Structure formats: C-alpha cells, structure tokens
Amino acid sequence: MIRFVDATKVYSNGVIGLRNLTVRIEKGEFVFIIGASGSGKSTFLKLIMHEEVPTEGEVYVNGYSVHDMVQSEVPYLRRSLGVVFQDFRLLPNRTAYDNVAFAMQIVEATAREIRRQVPLALGLVGLSKKARAYPDQLSGGEQQRIVLARALVNNPAVLIADEPTGNLDPKTSIEIMNLLEEINQRGTTVVVATHEKSIVDTMKKRVITLERGELKSDVQKGSYFDEN
Amino acid sequence: MKIRTMKLLIKEGTNNVIKNKLMSFASIMTVVATLFFLGIILLIAINITSNIEAMKRDLEITVFLNVNATNYQREEVVSFIEAKKEAGVITEYRNETKEQMYQNIKESLNDDSLLEGFSVDNAAESFYIKLADPNNSDEIITEISRFEGVNNNNGIGYGKEELDKLEGILKVFNYIVMAVLVVLMIVSIFLISNTIRLTVFARRHQIEIMKYVGALDSFIRWPFIVEGLLIGFIGAALSFFITSQAYQWLQGVINAILANLKLSTLRIMEFGPVAFRIFIIYSIFGIVIGGIGSLLSVRKHLNV
Numbered sequence: 001m002i003r004f005v006d007a008t009k010v011y012s013n014g015v016i017g018l019r020n021l022t023v024r025i026e027k028g029e030f031v032f033i034i035g036a037s038g039s040g041k042s043t044f045l046k047l048i049m050h051e052e053v054p055t056e057g058e059v060y061v062n063g064y065s066v067h068d069m070v071q072s073e074v075p076y077l078r079r080s081l082g083v084v085f086q087d088f089r090l091l092p093n094r095t096a097y098d099n100v101a102f103a104m105q106i107v108e109a110t111a112r113e114i115r116r117q118v119p120l121a122l123g124l125v126g127l128s129k130k131a132r133a134y135p136d137q138l139s140g141g142e143q144q145r146i147v148l149a150r151a152l153v154n155n156p157a158v159l160i161a162d163e164p165t166g167n168l169d170p171k172t173s174i175e176i177m178n179l180l181e182e183i184n185q186r187g188t189t190v191v192v193a194t195h196e197k198s199i200v201d202t203m204k205k206r207v208i209t210l211e212r213g214e215l216k217s218d219v220q221k222g223s224y225f226d227e228n
Numbered sequence: 229m230k231i232r233t234m235k236l237l238i239k240e241g242t243n244n245v246i247k248n249k250l251m252s253f254a255s256i257m258t259v260v261a262t263l264f265f266l267g268i269i270l271l272i273a274i275n276i277t278s279n280i281e282a283m284k285r286d287l288e289i290t291v292f293l294n295v296n297a298t299n300y301q302r303e304e305v306v307s308f309i310e311a312k313k314e315a316g317v318i319t320e321y322r323n324e325t326k327e328q329m330y331q332n333i334k335e336s337l338n339d340d341s342l343l344e345g346f347s348v349d350n351a352a353e354s355f356y357i358k359l360a361d362p363n364n365s366d367e368i369i370t371e372i373s374r375f376e377g378v379n380n381n382n383g384i385g386y387g388k389e390e391l392d393k394l395e396g397i398l399k400v401f402n403y404i405v406m407a408v409l410v411v412l413m414i415v416s417i418f419l420i421s422n423t424i425r426l427t428v429f430a431r432r433h434q435i436e437i438m439k440y441v442g443a444l445d446s447f448i449r450w451p452f453i454v455e456g457l458l459i460g461f462i463g464a465a466l467s468f469f470i471t472s473q474a475y476q477w478l479q480g481v482i483n484a485i486l487a488n489l490k491l492s493t494l495r496i497m498e499f500g501p502v503a504f505r506i507f508i509i510y511s512i513f514g515i516v517i518g519g520i521g522s523l524l525s526v527r528k529h530l531n532v
C-alpha cells in the first residue's frame with residue numbers, strides 16, 4: 001500500500017528531511033509516526049502525497065510510483081488519499097455541508113451521489129446536526145471532524161493526518177483519535193504523525209519513530225517508551 | 229469535462245467577478261476604453277474610405293477642346309465619349325459650349341472692362357465626364373488625349389491624384405493607430421491579468437485545498453479563465469453601447485455641419501449597417517484580451 005525504498009529527501013537549502021528510509025505500510029494498518037520536532041514526520045507525509053519528491057530512492061503509494069510521476073497524474077494519486085492537517089483548512093465562506101460537498105464536486109461526482117454521500121460522511125464524524133454551520137461557528141474539534149468527513153467522503157484507500165490534534169484539548173484529541181480508529185476499522189489505512197504521547201501509549205498501534213530523518217524504530221503495538 | 233462541472237466552473241468564475249467588484253470594475257473600464265478607442269478609429273477609417281470612394285465617383289474628367297477645333301474634330305471626341313457611354317465605362321457627361329464658357333467668365337468677372345479683347349471666338353468648348361470606375365481614368369485620359377481637337381497642354385484635368393495622396397496618408401494614419409492600439413491592448417491585458425492575480429491570491433487557500441483533494445489543473449484554472457472572459461465580454465458590450473450612442477450623436481452633429489457647408493458629397497455613415505460588424509469585432513477583441521489576461525496570470529501564479 002505504502003512503500004518507501006531507501007528514500008532520501010534533501011531540501012533545496014541542503015537540510016535533510018529524510019535519510020535512507022525504507023518502510024512498508026500494508027493495507028488496513030493504523031500507524032503512528034512519532035519523533036522530535038524536525039525529525040521528518042511531515043516530510044514523510046509530504047512524500048506520500050507528492051507535495052515533495054524524494055531526492056533519492058523510491059516511494060510507492062496505492063500503486064503509483066510517486067518518486068517519478070508526471071504532474072498530470074498527481075490529482076489521481078491525491079484522490080486515493082484523504083488528507084488532514086493540524087490547521088483544519090476549511091473554506092470559511094462555505095457551510096460544513098458545502099465544505100464536504102466541495103471535495104466531491106472536484107472529482108466530478110453527480111448531484112445525486114453528493115446528496116447521498118455527504119450526509120453519510122457527516123454522520124460518521126457525528127456532525128449531522130451542524131451541517132449548516134459555517135466553520136467559524138464550530139469548535140476546533142468540530143472543525144477537525146468536518147475535515148475528516150471531507151477527507152473520507154470520496155472513500156480514499158489511505159488517510160494521512162499531520163498532527164490532527166495539535167490544536168485541540170486532550171479530551172477532544174482522544175475523540176478525534178477514536179474517530180480515526182473507527183475509520184481504520186472500516187478498512188481505511190490510517191497514517192498519523194503526532195506528538196501525543198499519552199494517546200500513542202494507550203492506543204497500542206504500530207509506531208514508527210524517526211530521528212533526524214532516519215528510522216529509529218518500528219514497533220507493532222508500540223508506545224512512546226520504545227523510543228528510549 | 230462534464231456539463232455539471234462546466235456549470236459549476238462558470239458559476240465560480242462569475243462569482244469571482246462579483247466578489248472582486250472594484251478590480252473587476254477597473255478592468256472592465258480599461259476594456260471599455262480600449263475598445264471605444266478601437267471603435268472610433270475604425271469608424272473614422274470606414275467613413276474616410278467610403279467618402280473617398282464617393283468623391284472618386286463624383287470626380288469629373290474635364291476635357292477642353294482647342295479654341296480653333298473644327299466641327300469634325302469635335303464630332304470625333306463626342307462619338308468617342310458616346311461609344312464609351314454605350315459600353316458603360318462612362319456613366320454621364322455634359323458639355324459647355326464656347327458661348328456658355330464666355331457667359332460664365334463674364335458673369336464671374338462682373339466687370340466688362342476686363343473682358344476686352346476676349347470674345348466668344350477665344351473661348352473653348354469643354355466636356356465633363358463621369359466614370360463608372362474611377363480606376364479607369366488613366367486609360368480614358370490617354371485615349372482622349374490622342375484626338376486632334378483636344379487641348380493637350382492644359383486641357384485635361386482630373387482630381388484623382390489628390391485623392392490617391394489622401395488615401396496614402398490614411399494608410400500611414402492606420403499604422404500609427406494600430407501601434408497605439410497594440411499598446412492599449414497590452415495595458416488592458418496587464419490590468420486584467422492583475423485582477424485575476426488578486427483573485428488567485430484571495431483564493432489561494434481554496435486552491436490549495438482543491439489540490440489536496442485531487443482537483444485536475446483544468447478544474448482549478450477554468451473559473452479564472454471564465455472570470456477573464458467575462459470581464460472582456462462585459463467590457464465589450466458596454467463599450468459597444470457607449471460607442472453606438474456617441475457615434476449616433478456625432479453623426480447628427482457632423483452631418484448638420486456638412487449640410488450647412490454645402491458639402492453634399494461628404495456624409496457620415498449610418499451606424500446601423502456597421503453595428504453588427506462592430507459588435508463582433510468588439511466581442512472578439514474583448515474576449516481575446518480577457519482570455520490572454522487571465523491565462524497569463526493563471527499560468528504565472530497558479531502554478532498548477
């Protein structure tokens with residue numbers, strides 16, 4: 001599903017984002033990516049979605065050779081991914097419903113499909129009642145749920161989240177993580193970069209630890225303690 | 229691309245124009261100004277050309293006979309002119325006899341003492357010939373000058389050369405106008421591309437999200453292109469309206485002046501017959517200016 005083969009990313013200013021990373025994530029897995037600030041977590045996710053390309057090595061995602069991809073193919077790779085960020089990135093002038101529907105319009109879904117799928121996605125994240133609210137009328141946790149609904153509405157094979165709970169309080173963070181787990185149980189591969197020690201420790205998922213761009217450890221049912 | 233997607237993209241582009249009121253207005257106004265200028269120049273050129281044509285058709289070849297031309301020599305010239313008239317080369321002609329010429333001179337001088345020594349016998353008969361096609365004038369003049377009875381020294385006159393010179397000047401004028409027009413178009417394109425750049429900037433978050441969700445490049449680009457086309461077309465339509473009003477007003481004023489000056493051959497044309505042509509030219513120019521303007525901006529700033 002996701003495969004890095006000896007992948008290295010050197011940014012244009014010479015800073016190394018990732019160094020000789022080889023890792024494999026199978027279909028249906030739930031994986032945490034952890035590590036200190038600057039260790040390469042975001043770089044890892046950016047290589048998956050072709051926001052950056054590896055300087056050396058190979059990256060395979062959902063059957064695409066991301067390391068050597070023509071620009072016109074990128075939208076199709078992105079459609080096989082759902083993406084969630086720390087800073088939500090919702091359109092402020094559209095309702096919750098329209099934000100989710102927007103993702104379907106972009107991939108040219110029919111009005112009928114949109115009317116069917118959007119309420120389902122909003123229901124899945126538990127926000128059916130707030131469909132008509134605008135982002136600034138929603139709490140941070142609610143906004144992130146909308147983002148999750150948007151990421152899921154096109155049924156992506158893989159969901160990647162870069163510190164999805166970074167702007168949320170502990171209780172809301174746990175709710176969002178539980179939601180991610182639920183999404184994973186429905187069959188979606190989930191990859192989460194995070195700093196949340198306690199959540200990682202309690203969820204007992206696979207944990208990939210990065211350090212200065214290199215793979216430090218990769219443990220099934222891991223915790224933050226495995227780092228030491 | 230699917231129909232519903234096209235509808236969506238056109239709606240987005242239209243919304244951009246409305247949301248971006250001030251810059252849209254400024255861009256539309258530059259298009260209006262550019263096209264108005266284009267239209268006025270075009271209409272001036274059309275009028276000058278048509279008036280030159282009319283003047284040419286109105287031109288007469290004047291042929292003076294020699295003072296002592298014989299009756300036979302006179303008949304030769306008349307039958308030549310009649311034959312050409314039969315053939316349709318000459319549309320009409322009139323002649324002025326010696327007596328008429330004498331009378332005319334007498335009247336215009338208004339003082340008999342100046343006429344001393346000048347009698348009917350010193351006057352010459354003349355012919356005034358109108359041609360169906362002014363371009364045949366050289367040929368006719370050469371043929372007619374061969375006749376014995378025709379005064380070849382200063383007997384044949386025709387004003388075509390002057391009009392040809394006028395046409396030459398008109399051509400130079402056209403080139404200058406074209407140069408100014410190109411500059412104006414570049415300014416309009418620049419302004420439109422700037423407007424679109426602002427829209428691109430205002431919507432950079434949306435564009436980013438669209439890219440993450442997997443929007444095709446064309447899907448991201450089209451609303452901006454629609455925006456440019458729309459600005460161009462609105463500008464064209466508005467400019468057409470202003471041009472037609474201004475022209476019709478001017479036409480009335482200038483025609484009245486011309487009538488007062490008794491310049492009956494000169495006329496400012498009606499707007500009606502050229503309206504459709506002008507509208508098409510405006511639309512094409514407007515759409516091209518708008519399209520290029522937005523394409524430039526989208527390519528440079530969207531980076532998709």
Ligand SMILES: Nc1ncnc2c1ncn2[C@@H]1O[C@H](COP(=O)(O)OP(=O)(O)OP(=O)(O)O)[C@@H](O)[C@H]1O
Nearest residue numbers: 011013015016017036037038039040041042043044
């Ligand atoms: N666009 C960029 N240009 C240059 N250097 C970059 C760029 N993005 C990241 N880096 C550098 O690459 C390294 C890895 O960055 P990355 O963002 O992957 O870390 P991270 O693990 O996500 O950190 P954080 O936990 O703070 O988000 C850092 O040293 C960072 O400064």
Ligand SMILES: [Mg+2]
Nearest residue numbers: 041042043162
């Ligand atoms: Mg990061």
